[in-house]
Amino acid sequence: MTAAGSTAEPAIAIADLRVVRLGRTVIPGLSLSIPRGQLVGLLGPSGCGKSTLLRSVVGVQEIAGGTVQVLGLPAGCEPLRHRVGYLIQAPSIYQDLTIAENLRYFAKVLGTPRRQLDGEVARVLEQVDLTDLAVASAAALSGGETARVSLAAALLGTPEVLVLDEPTVGLDPVLRRDLWAIFRRLAGQGVTLLVSSHVMDEAVRCDRLLLMRAGAMLADDTLQGVLASTGAPDAEQAFLTLVDRAAGTPAARPGGSDHRGRHEKPEPHQGVST
């Protein structure tokens, strides 16, 4: 792990990011810096631009302006693709392979040596609690199980930055707790994690919160900091307070309150075909 190396440089540095999708400005101009080794929660309602921001960080989003640097390099460049793990929101696994076959293939793509493939696959399967289903066909899995296989694939290798788009959505509370424990442990090892969620409860698990709405950051602080500045008892109330405050100031974007749903997911995902 080289993450402990030049810690002075932020893990993720975004300046004036602007993203336009299908003629609609999704992110009007966003700047952000995330130091290494932090577990950062990106929270906001569906459709606020979380996925678009995460896609920009891994370098698969076409951007209209600004810069996105990860570990001091331009997002998505070749060397970074060995060092950044990404979980896409859609269940991005092959439905016509078994779970183990899926993970072996992704491990090979990451350059895992042949002798270590089995161990590597077993390790991530255990982390998402799917060891018993290793030989099951991906098509036979429930939505939550599919999401876990997808997450397991993102945990392969030794990424220095993990970008996870809603990794815990729809999961059993016990598994959610276990996954957050894994994220916490990875952060302890120097991995930077940027984890999105639309569930405000997950705020308590993070070192730091990014509260996002309509393509802009409402807050960028620790949970304690956000609660103190808003006087709210929890993240959800704090979010509402911040929305009300933003609406009351001239700085609020005109028409910025009606961005909901439908454009959040960049690619439509396809059902199981037999």
Added chain:
Amino acid sequence: MSPTLTVATAGRVLQQIRHDRRTLALLLIVPCVLLGLLAWIYQNTPVFDSIGAPLLALFPFLTMFLVTSIATLRERQSGTLERLLTMPMAKADLVAGYALAFGLLAAVQALIASGFALLVLGLDVAGAAWLLILVAVVDCLLGTALGLFLSAFARTEFQAVQFLPAFVLPQFLLCGLLIPRDQLPDVLRWISNVLPLSYAVDAMRTITTDPNGTASVLGDVAIVLGYVIALVALGAATLRRRTS
């Protein structure tokens, strides 16, 4: 680009097909059934011997085109393409992996279809049998390469399937099967000169009629292979890492 990743990707694509027995059966058997039907329709006439080989170029080409288009489109839509593009995978590795996997499948398909035509249906051609098989394999590869390239422009399965009548059937109309290419109106002949299927069918016609046409057939094969390589390279070039 890395050979390891290309081979790993090809292995994965073949693994997917292996799990999908019905697709595999359709791929390998349908061209034989169509050729058998053709031979039956034209029984007791010399027609099968004259069009059997050109259609042997056509049927596997069509099935490989469709399978490849849909397979790559599924990769795009399932999110796995986006995942792979954030991993240490060159675009060329992915496209070459697909080309290799479907190329192998295409070779098996062409071997079975041409073996069936020669041995079971008694297809009688002037040229050598190995040449017939070679051309059939190369034509399957052409179908795969065209599918890889065109699927970059399809956003939905509906569009991908429409590419068959839009981009493949015109090639069929102009390839010289309906009337010889030199009898086409000038403009249509020029168009047919730049369509790859024309050379595939030319090669098969030469094999059908000319016992000494090996050099001419190999020339056509080289042209078709040139198209295959160009289409695969274009397929990699048009794959976008960043999308809106």
